[in-house]
Amino acid sequence: MAPSVNEQDLSSQIAGDLPYLRRYARALTGSQETGDRYAAATLEAILVDRSIFDATFTPKVALFRAFHMIWATSGAPTADTEDPVSRLESAALDHMSGLTNNSREALLLSTIESFTFDEIAKVMDITADEASELVGIAISEMERSMAGRVMIIEDEAIIAMDIHSIVSDMGHEVTGIARTRSAAVELASKKRPDLILTDIQLADNSSGIDAVNDILAQFEDLPVIFITAFPERLLTGDRPEPAFLISKPYTEDQVRSAVSQAMFFSSTETLKAPV
Numbered sequence: 001m002a003p004s005v006n007e008q009d010l011s012s013q014i015a016g017d018l019p020y021l022r023r024y025a026r027a028l029t030g031s032q033e034t035g036d037r038y039a040a041a042t043l044e045a046i047l048v049d050r051s052i053f054d055a056t057f058t059p060k061v062a063l064f065r066a067f068h069m070i071w072a073t074s075g076a077p078t079a080d081t082e083d084p085v086s087r088l089e090s091a092a093l094d095h096m097s098g099l100t101n102n103s104r105e106a107l108l109l110s111t112i113e114s115f116t117f118d119e120i121a122k123v124m125d126i127t128a129d130e131a132s133e134l135v136g137i138a139i140s141e142m143e144r145s146m147a148g149r150v151m152i153i154e155d156e157a158i159i160a161m162d163i164h165s166i167v168s169d170m171g172h173e174v175t176g177i178a179r180t181r182s183a184a185v186e187l188a189s190k191k192r193p194d195l196i197l198t199d200i201q202l203a204d205n206s207s208g209i210d211a212v213n214d215i216l217a218q219f220e221d222l223p224v225i226f227i228t229a230f231p232e233r234l235l236t237g238d239r240p241e242p243a244f245l246i247s248k249p250y251t252e253d254q255v256r257s258a259v260s261q262a263m264f265f266s267s268t269e270t271l272k273a274p275v
Contacts, residue, residue, distance in 0.1 A: 010050070013059040014043070020113060021063055023245050027108055027261055028071075030223075038074075042067040057122055064109070064123045071105075100141060102126075104261070106134035107142070111257035112246065142260035147171045148194030150259065151187060153211055154227070155179040155203035163197060166255045172263070181206035181214065188215045195262050196224045223262040 021042065026035030045066065046053045052066045102124060109115045109123060110131070120131035150172045154160040160177045167174055175191045178184035180202050188196075196215065198208040212224050229248040244262045246254045 010046070010053070014046075014053075014063055017060040017063050018043075020060070021067060024064070024108055024113055025067065027112060027244055027258075028105060030261075030264075038067065038070060042070050045070055058119075061115070061119050061122050064113070064115075065125075068105070068123055068125070100134070100137045103134045103138035103141065104264075106131050107138035107257055108261065110135045111251075111253045112261075139256070139260070142264055146263055147173070148263055149173045149175050149191065150195045150197060151175045151184070151191075151193035152177045153179075153184045153196065153198035153202065153208050155199060155201075159199075163255060166252055167197070167259060170256060170259060172259070178211070179203040181208075181211040184208075184211040185214045185218075189218065192219055193222065195259065196222055197259070198224060198226060200226065200228045225258050225262050 018039070022036060022039045024035075025038045026032050029035045029038065042063070046063075052069055054062045054065060057065065105124060106120055109120045110117070115123065117128040117131040117135075120126075120135075121128045124131065126134075147170075150167045152160055152163055152167070152174060154163060154177060160179075164174050164177065172195075175193050176187045178187045181204070184198070184202075196212060198212055200208045202208055202211070208226070212226075216222060216224075223244060225244040225246060227246055227248055227250065244258050246258045
């Protein structure tokens with residue numbers, strides 16, 4: 001049966017923002033599979049009950065607000081409600097219990113999805129002042145939680161050094177900077193990182209995605225942050241798809257947030273509390 005006009009209108013409203021909901025859900029859960037399940041559950045809920053997609057808000061705010069209704073009513077993933085399917089998820093569930101409620105959600109909505117505090121308030125059903133306070137709490141708690149080794153794959157020297165500076169200032173050790181796929185694989189084999197932060201297009205026209213695949217063939221369960229000017233191109237349904245993704249041009253806050261999020265989900269034993 002052909003979709004109704006209303007269904008078509010709703011689909012057109014949601015379609016453009018769906019990749020960003022999937023990005024947000026994946027970063028929130030630390031898992032492509034789990035994040036996509038929550039995104040799918042949100043769409044199913046909207047089709048069943050259109051009232052949860054509040055047309056008085058912008059489509060993106062309405063979509064994320066609907067997601068948060070599902071997220072809140074499910075209790076969010078915990079060790080008691082979800083059987084972790086990977087070491088990354090297992091570690092994340094352990095770490096979640098020590099964070100202030102709703103703080104990571106507010107941080108992701110602000111720094112990764114670029115919502116204003118007023119918009120976060122609408123998404124999370126809180127006040128704008130509460131949203132601002134939660135973002136500050138999240139940044140403080142997550143940056144104190146752990147330090148580790150970060151490998152940077154980036155062929156533009158200025159960007160690479162900027163990222164190096166941001167990551168180092170956060171208290172992490174940078175294992176090195178690689179400009180090509182082969183250099184990245186060699187660097188990782190010499191010193192296993194806890195986190196990979198990679199561009200997509202590298203100096204010799206090789207791919208950061210291919211470099212990551214090569215490295216993950218050696219070391220499983222390493223969190224990866226992809227950097228790209230076209231984030232929607234990495235959210236196509238093909239693997240590998242990132243749980244952590246920031247867009248170019250990026251801000252320092254976005255890098256700090258993404259690194260903190262990814263380290264939060266890291267399972268490598270070399271992670272330690274900062275001195």
